[in-house]
Amino acid sequence: MKETHNYTLYHPKWYRERVSTYWWARQWSYFRFILRELSSIFVAYFVVLILFLLHALSQGPESYAAIQEWLRTPFAITLNFISLLFTLFHTITWFNLTPRAMPVRIGGKRLPDWMIAAPNYVAWVVISAIVAWFVIGG
């Protein structure tokens, strides 16, 4: 019993726990959530990268060559590798959440989640192929 404690009759003090600043580190599912949210930073990074590339393109072949040079540095490779992992994580979590946000009903029955998520993955493969075809071969 603490000496300093005072109780007012009929007005018990409620105990409120402050949520720790590191709440997201305490539980695996929360940590996963934070990782998902942080993937947005890498999305933004990607946009910045694209903007640099485009800017270099508009400046002529030398600038474009320079930026390609930079892209070959180990730092850039590492950064892009990590970014790729995060954006993949974004893609997967995003697809898997669509059935939650957009349930589809056919004949009064709710389609199982995977049936709604699956077309996303198919479309993803197709779109990726098209993009690659344009960039590489187009």
Add this chain to the structure above:
Amino acid sequence: MDISSHDVLLVGGGGAGLRAAIAVSETNPKLKVAVVSKVYPMRSHTVSAEGGAAAVIKSNDSLDEHAYDTVSGGDWMSDQDAVEAFVKEAPEEMLRLEHWGCPWSREPDGHIAVRPFGGMKKERTWFAADKTGFHMLHTLFQTSLKYNAITRYDEFFVTKLLVDGGRVQGVVAIELMSGKIHAILAKAVILCTGGCGRVFPFTTNANIKNGDGMALAYRAGVPLKDMEFVQYHPTGLPFTGILITEAARSEGGYLLNKDGYRYLQDYNLGTPQPKPVLRSMELGPRDRLSQAFVKEMEKGRTIDTPYGPVVHLDIRHLGEKIINTKLPFVRELCLKYQNIDPIKEMIPVRPVVHYMMGGVHTDLNAATALTGLYAAGEVACVSINGANRLGSNSLTELLVFGARAGKAAAAFASETAEPGSHVVAQAMDEQRRLERQFLSKTDGRESIATIREEMQATIEKGAGIYRTGDLLAQAAQNLRRLQERFQNVAITDHSYTFNTELTAVLELAFMLDVAETIVQSALQRSESRGAHQRTDFPKRDDEKYLAHSLIYRNEDGSSRLEYLPVTITRWPPAERVYGK
């Protein structure tokens, strides 16, 4: 002490209480209504009701048939004027709930769907899958939020009715959160505190069903009616007492003994058919089914388990689809609590205390013998259920008589004077009693749990499915001894904040009173009728006992019984025939 004042006060926020509160507000929106409940309203035990609620809505059905089923199901102990009013108002009340949003199960064309139920000759039980009570309670609760005239006192435990000048004028209640004691005054009080299954050791009833309202009324000098009639439901899960709804049988489930034999055919309940037949076999009334179980047990044809003998409820032949759409909760409960899948395995079941036919004696408008005091729901006995309630009549009863109580109390409150100041002094006395007897008591020796368990064992032994004069007399004696020991009960928790030991001890006191009324009423009824089976008087005796028992509390704490003739209007007593 806090004092507040309202026009109409409800004790209890279950189905009956909420329906009554809304009825008061609709009758006279100016009236200030208070709902006092020891748990948040949506925790009330109405939430557990599974199977459904009966009301005539289909064209092949009629009010007379519903009335007849009810009267014969109750072994002619029901007051027939009450039954007629009940069946007549039932459809309208159920429709009202539909309009408030209750998710009733539907037919493909969008009309209300109905299912058969035990003891009913026609399919007339409305259902919301197998969570009917849950949906009804939440619909009522959510709808009640709309009415600004309704003030709620959530988690307030009522300890006493304030009576002065021959009328009730409010209650004393403990606010659990703070321990503060309140005098909540009102011109009219409606008791809706539900049943008292916890008096027994093995029950489907929740922890909060301790007969509080019955004891409150009894202590205030109001008679309790037909307390000897306690319903055993034939199919509870062993150990937990969790109910497997009658709907499991009405959808076509079989009851099988140790040898896989549909034993009900041996007990005058018809011949087995593959499909369910109304008022026959598994769809017989609950009293007869529970009694058949005991007979099977005596013949050694039940299955022994660590939690007592059981029989099997077999629904496997219904198939996965029906089970998942019509009985999903049954499956959920079996998987979760019994670790079996009823699609593949048989469900072990045994009779379990379920419902109280008796209760606070009221008239057709839910008025009790005490001016200003009304009662509705399981706590009350208007007497539609007689000696045995038919499944699915109770939920409807909450609505019909909840609404009637609300209207009557509203009318009464509109032309009645404010509560006087005398009752405040009474409330102070009650506060001092609570302090002295419980909160500041440090010298007790008896454990709450022990007294409670002994009480439960006593009443089970004396007033179980089959009773005898000797065992009842012994039980009465035991209960008196327990009452004495209770004076010496030990209280370890002296805190004002959320003191659940205090509520447990108050509930135990209520239960001891209620147990006594059950045993005394049963002792005096020397006949067998419905749920009251005396092996020493195995016959029904209409000559002497076509009458309700009314039990009163004497000044010295002892009880006395009176009898009131049953009201017969159109259906003279006859033999109860099932399976034909």
Add this chain to the structure above:
Amino acid sequence: MIDTITLEVARYRPEQETEPTFERFEVPFNKDWVVLDALNYIKDRLDGSLSYRWSCRMGVCGSCGMMVNGEPKLTCATFLSKYVPGPIRVEPLRYFPVVRDLAVEMTDFMDKLKSVKPWIIRQEERPLSEGEYLQTPVQLDNYKQFSMCINCMICYAACPVYGLDHHFIGPAALALAQRYNMDSRDQGTDERLDLLSQHEGIWGCTFVGECTKACPKNVDPAGAIQQYKLKAATEWFKSFLMPWGRK
């Protein structure tokens, strides 16, 4: 097979303590027991002053939610055997103020339930004499899932957004709003939408999704909220493009 199992139960007695402590109790181990049975054993035989809420013991009244080994659970539906050999840590539901021992304060939650107008809103009531509203099983199925909520508040204890900001209306209340919106008998969607498209309403939810994972009744509040967002966004564009379309 073990004979006993240890429970570490959070105690908070505001008359004596400023913050919770843990107390250890040893209870008999029985494979048929749920955590609530163990608590009842403690209350009946070891320490009568332990305070917590419970009622139905069949997972439908919603009173017995607590943290069991760090996860929000209905204690009447959580078996001891899952945690063998123990110890089992039992705490009050997270993110709510603690009143005493295992009981939390819930008026905030109750106010939130009311704030979403969880009742049928009609421009015109249908007279009882006209019978029931027709509602096909398919229409029923549209909202049925969201009507299964037992108000156990477990989803609140799972949702960090609620933990961080108590103004957030939270999963169960939003699922309840959606339950009425999707009901073919209801006409109050617009009214509720105005209320809930504010920041504290649906937009606070960042789709952590833990509410749905923790919900013992498969209500899927996370889904309800996202569907609501989609609806609110569509309505927003509609009212932007056709300002005359809304009242």
Add this chain to the structure above:
Amino acid sequence: MGKRSNEPLVWSLFSSGGVIAAFMIPILLFLFGLAFPLGWIEAPGYEQIMTLVRHPLTRLVLFGLCSLPLFHWAHRFRFTLYDGLQIKHLNELITVFCYGGAVVGTLLAGYILWNIP
């Protein structure tokens, strides 16, 4: 908080950005960030890329690809700051930083794409 907020707008931008990012970013990042620099696949030449980028349709897609994912970032990052760091009291600052950043990025993208010869 009586008035209707702008949340539906930013949320819609966030969602569409999320969709685009999910579908397009991994492949592009793989090609430009790893496959080309590491020589797994032969990188297209300057002129080849320019031909592609000059096409108005490509510019439109690129504009969307830059702008919307920035709003996706802005929205998520805003909430991550609120919740992860518990600094909701800096609400205004965060909002300006995040959505402001996205708007600036969008303008920049427009400018660059417009000026590609």
